[in-house]
Amino acid sequence: HWNISQIAYFSGSAALSDRNRYKGFFRNIPSNALDPPAFVSLMKHFGWKRMFSITQDEVLFTGAMSNILTEFNKVNYTLGSTTFKISADPVEVFNKIFLKSDDYRIFYLNCYSVPARKIICEASKRGYTYPKYAWIFPDWYIDQWWTADVDGGSVNCTDTELETFLERSLTLRRYLSPDSNAVITDAGITPQQFQDEYEYLAKQGGYDLTDAGARLYDDVWILAVALNRTMAMVKSGNINGTGCENASGSLVPLEQFQYSNKKMGCLIQYNIQKTNFSGVSGNIQFDSTGTCIQYTLRLKQYRRSNGSLTKIQRAHFSTLDGYVFNFETGVSDQIMYPDGTPPDGTPMQVTVSLAIPLVAIMYILAACGIIFAGTCLVFNILFRKRRVVKLSSPNLNYLIILGAVSMYISVYIYILPVTDSSGIGASCVLREWLLVVGYALCFGSVLAKMWRIYYIFQNPTAKKMVIKDWQMIVVALCITAVGVALLLFGTAIPQLRGHVMLQTNEEKPTGIAQLGIKEEYFTWICYSSSTPPFYWRILIFSYLVILQIIGIMLAFQTRKVTFPGLNDSIFVAAIIYTSSLVLVILIADAFILSNYLNAFGAIFTVGIMILTTVFLALTFVPKMYLLCKDPEGKSMTSNVNMPVESRDIVDQNTTTAIQENITLGSNQNTMGASQENIVLDSNQVQIIKELSLENSLLKAKLMACSESGVHFPDSKDLKSRISAHDAI
Numbered sequence: 001h002w003n004i005s006q007i008a009y010f011s012g013s014a015a016l017s018d019r020n021r022y023k024g025f026f027r028n029i030p031s032n033a034l035d036p037p038a039f040v041s042l043m044k045h046f047g048w049k050r051m052f053s054i055t056q057d058e059v060l061f062t063g064a065m066s067n068i069l070t071e072f073n074k075v076n077y078t079l080g081s082t083t084f085k086i087s088a089d090p091v092e093v094f095n096k097i098f099l100k101s102d103d104y105r106i107f108y109l110n111c112y113s114v115p116a117r118k119i120i121c122e123a124s125k126r127g128y129t130y131p132k133y134a135w136i137f138p139d140w141y142i143d144q145w146w147t148a149d150v151d152g153g154s155v156n157c158t159d160t161e162l163e164t165f166l167e168r169s170l171t172l173r174r175y176l177s178p179d180s181n182a183v184i185t186d187a188g189i190t191p192q193q194f195q196d197e198y199e200y201l202a203k204q205g206g207y208d209l210t211d212a213g214a215r216l217y218d219d220v221w222i223l224a225v226a227l228n229r230t231m232a233m234v235k236s237g238n239i240n241g242t243g244c245e246n247a248s249g250s251l252v253p254l255e256q257f258q259y260s261n262k263k264m265g266c267l268i269q270y271n272i273q274k275t276n277f278s279g280v281s282g283n284i285q286f287d288s289t290g291t292c293i294q295y296t297l298r299l300k301q302y303r304r305s306n307g308s309l310t311k312i313q314r315a316h317f318s319t320l321d322g323y324v325f326n327f328e329t330g331v332s333d334q335i336m337y338p339d340g341t342p343p344d345g346t347p348m349q350v351t352v353s354l355a356i357p358l359v360a361i362m363y364i365l366a367a368c369g370i371i372f373a374g375t376c377l378v379f380n381i382l383f384r385k386r387r388v389v390k391l392s393s394p395n396l397n398y399l400i401i402l403g404a405v406s407m408y409i410s411v412y413i414y415i416l417p418v419t420d421s422s423g424i425g426a427s428c429v430l431r432e433w434l435l436v437v438g439y440a441l442c443f444g445s446v447l448a449k450m451w452r453i454y455y456i457f458q459n460p461t462a463k464k465m466v467i468k469d470w471q472m473i474v475v476a477l478c479i480t481a482v483g484v485a486l487l488l489f490g491t492a493i494p495q496l497r498g499h500v501m502l503q504t505n506e507e508k509p510t511g512i513a514q515l516g517i518k519e520e521y522f523t524w525i526c527y528s529s530s531t532p533p534f535y536w537r538i539l540i541f542s543y544l545v546i547l548q549i550i551g552i553m554l555a556f557q558t559r560k561v562t563f564p565g566l567n568d569s570i571f572v573a574a575i576i577y578t579s580s581l582v583l584v585i586l587i588a589d590a591f592i593l594s595n596y597l598n599a600f601g602a603i604f605t606v607g608i609m610i611l612t613t614v615f616l617a618l619t620f621v622p623k624m625y626l627l628c629k630d631p632e633g634k635s636m637t638s639n640v641n642m643p644v645e646s647r648d649i650v651d652q653n654t655t656t657a658i659q660e661n662i663t664l665g666s667n668q669n670t671m672g673a674s675q676e677n678i679v680l681d682s683n684q685v686q687i688i689k690e691l692s693l694e695n696s697l698l699k700a701k702l703m704a705c706s707e708s709g710v711h712f713p714d715s716k717d718l719k720s721r722i723s724a725h726d727a728i
Contacts, residue, residue: 002259003024003259003260003261003262003265004024004259004265004268005024005025005026005226005265005268005269005272006024006025006026007026007027007028007219007222007223007272008025008026008027008028008029009027009028009029009212009215009216009219010029010140010212010215011027011029012027012029012030012031012032012060012064012174013031013032013059013060013063013064014031014032014033014063014064014067015059015063016031016291017031017033017289017290017291018289019288019289019290022290023269024265024269025290026222026272026273026286026290026291026292027290027291027292028215028218028219028222028281028284028292029215029291029292030174030291030292030293030294030297031289031291032063032064032067032174033067034174034294034297034319035064035067035068035172035174035297036067036068036070036071036072037071037317037319037322037323038172038174038297038299038317038323039051039068039071039072039108039172040071040072040074040075040077040323041317041323041324041325042170042172042299042317042325043077043106043344044075044325045315045325046333046341046344047341047344048106048344049076049077049078049344049346050077050078050079050080050103050104050105050106050344050345050346051072051077051078051079051080051104051106051107051108051136051344052079052080052081052082052104052106052107052108053065053068053079053080053081053082053107053108053110054081054082054084054093054107054108054109054110054111054119055081055082055083055084055110055111056083056084056085056086056110056111056112056115057083057084057085057086058086061110061111062083064110065079065081065110068108069081080104082096084096084111084115086112086114086115088115090115090118090119090121090122090155091122093115093119093122094119094122094123094126103345103346103347103518104344104345105132105133105134105342105343105344105345105517106133106134106136106342106344106345107123107128107133107134107135107136108135108136108137109135109136109137109138110138113141113142113145113146116137116141116145117145117146117155117162118155120135120146120162120165120166121155121156121157121161121162123135123165124157124161124162124164124165125156125157129164129165130167130168130169130337130339130342131337131339131340131342132342132343133342134168134169134170134342135166135169135170136169136170136171136172137169137170137171138171138172139171139172139173139174139298139300139311140173140211141171142208142209142210142211143209146159146162146163146166147159147162163304163309166302166309167302167303167304167309168301168302168303168336168337169301169302170299170300170301170302170314171299171300171301171302171311172297172298172299172300173297173298173299173300174294174297178191178279178280178281178282181195183278185277185278185279185280186221186277186278186279187217187221187279187280189280190280191214191280191281194214194217194280195213195214195280198213198214198217214279214280214281215281217279217280217281218279218280218281218284221277221279221284222272222275222284223272225271225275225277226268226271226272226274226275227254227268227271229271229274230254230264230267230268230271231253231254233251233267233271234251234252234253234254234264234267237251239251239263239267242266242267242270243266243270244263244266244267244270247262247263247265247266248261248262248263249261249262249263249264249265250263251263251264251267252264272286272290273286273290282294294319295318295319295320296316296317296318296319297316297317297318297319297323298313298315298316298317299313299314299315299316299317300312300313300314301314301336313328314327314328314331314335314336315327315328315331316328343517345517346517347517347518347519347520348517348518348519348520349520349522350519350520350521350522351419351502351521351522351523351524352419352505352508352521352522352523352597353417353418353419353523353597354415354417354597354598354601355598356417358415358598358601358602359415359417362411362415362601362602362605362606362609363411363412363415365411365609366408366409366411366412366605366609369404369408369411369609369612369613370405370408370409372613372616373401373404373405373408373616376397376401376404376616376619376620377398377401379620379623379624380394380397380398380401380620383623383627386627386631388623388626388627388630389623389627392449392619392623393449393469393472395469395470395473396445396448396449396469396472396473396476397445397619397620399441399442399444399445399473399476399477400441400442400445400446400615400616400619401616402438402441403437403438403439403440403441403442403443403444403445403615404438404442404612404615404616405438406434406435406437406438406441407434407435407438407439407442407608407611407612408608408609408612409434409438410431410434410435410438410608411605411608411609413427413430413431413434414427414431414435414601414604414605414608415601415605419524421500421502421524424500424524424526425500428500428526429491432487432490432540433487433491435608436483436484436486436487436540436544437480437483437484437487438612439483439544439611440479440480440482440483440484440547441476441480442612442615443479443544443547443548443551443579443615444475444476444477444478444479444480444547445472445476446551446575446576446615446619447475447476447479447547447550447551447554448472448473448475448476448479449472450551450554450555450558450573450576451472451475451554452472453554453558454554454557454558479547482543483540483543483544486539486540486543487540489536490536490539490540500524500525500526501524501525501526502522502523502524503522503523503524503525503595504520504521504522504523504595505521505522505523505595505596505597506595506596507596507597507598507599508521523595523597525595537590541587541590544583545583545587548576548579548580548583551576551579551580552576552577552580554576555573555576555577558573574614574618575614575615575618575619578610578611578614578618579611579614579615582607582610582611582614583611585603585607586603586604586607586608586611589603589604589607590604
């Protein structure tokens, strides 16, 4: 306003860089606009992404906080803050901090030293100290600022307590400083010589030392150099290239300068702008905004040395290389923080897997299941020609065993303790394939057996039919093929493929880690209810449900068939009913408990193993029992659910009739039909051939005993067996 240039030694506000408002303003101190990038570099080096600023409610500090917030937003860092008046009670201030900064561990005290001392006293009492917390302070506080002798304030902490609190805290210096205290400056002295002389004179005069002493000395030199150059221009009359040629006023000696002389004011401002010399505070040069150029910022740390707390330089940032964090020689993270770098308070995201004891138990149970399946396989191979095993279609039993092994293996995949997304993604696909294919093989084979039983006892037509093993195998494989087609459909189309998602583990969402940091527990899941794979999964389960419904209908229709040697109807029905119940539980578990990792894994895998074991146990254990009780299968034709009076006698033509797919008629049967079409597979044909031959021998033996008058001791049992064979 007065057409006069100004030079400041302690004004760091970034707002003063506005040349439109402050045309003649210069400052021998870097702008606090340099701080935000340095803060980002500091945070990045130590792995911090959250900081809390305790800011005094004055433009100098609120403006700095605003600049830091802008820079943090560029890199997605979080800056919490609270402001306070100079008259505020530090306890109330800290209560506000505590309410807002529960998750913060890095604090920046953005205020003058007097309130800072009160705040750190309260923080010390509350335990906000290293290694749980880190504090950053302005570097321009005077030496020993925390002591009562310096600020004259009263706090309920001793100087020793405050020194203990401050140790390992940081300061960020953005002020000029010489590269070396031994280099001779343009003033003819070294920075160290100036400092020694300054301290001596201040002590002699009884003055307090100030950190700005060197800058004030250089400010006088700036004015002297600029005015000297202006005098030379006035004397020569050459002002070309200064930009002041067309300014109003004339060139006059300095002692005749008037505020209204725009030309002289412009020349003085121009020569200050062109200042460039080596001063005791560093190299003096101004940028286009009138701010002293500073290429290096320095990071210092409070440490005890020789019994006192001092600041030691630890690292520096250069504006020339993008504020890269550079340690000083011999300094490292371990040197700065021997007990570990303080955390920034960001909750630790921990990806959890299933509990190891649960995994171990399930793996052992699945292994036992596979051993049981192997036992059933050996039994089926060794005794496949025995009457008991023949009637259960041993070729179809192989498919049941194969499907059971596949389902047992799927247990290992479902509770595979992996925590990376790629491993989970692969297991999502593999476990679905193993489970669906295995289940389809098992249930498809059971369904084929039940279909055969249904045709034997419920087919209303008189059409003759012989169901061979290969036909039932084809039925089972067709059922499996539909499941495979659905799996291929979902696997081949990217939109339907399982998406791996990281979700909160509902069993234990949070916890407390070392240094009191909150832990947030997450778990990988394969699908989301809002994505297309969810509907594909619904389709898979719907297919399995349809199979169950068909099986239940067939089981209900043949519920009164009880002849074990011929059709396994009781056990097949039990398999269908049990699998239906377990399948409902598995579907509910898959859609409701997917975020409850251990609960989902335990229920789902136990359900799979129960289902698989039921398939094997009800298919093979009764056969094992019958084989032990009656190795020759002589008693397996008892308990036929037909009244004796309706049973036709199988004569010597039975073998021929069976080979021709004969239909046995009866006057009455227990299924309510007037005529029954018995549909037999090849194994059953062979069994009945053997029964017919045995029956003929028994009748001959009984007749021979009767004609010779010899008493046959087991004649009653013999007649019972003949009657049973006749029924078959």
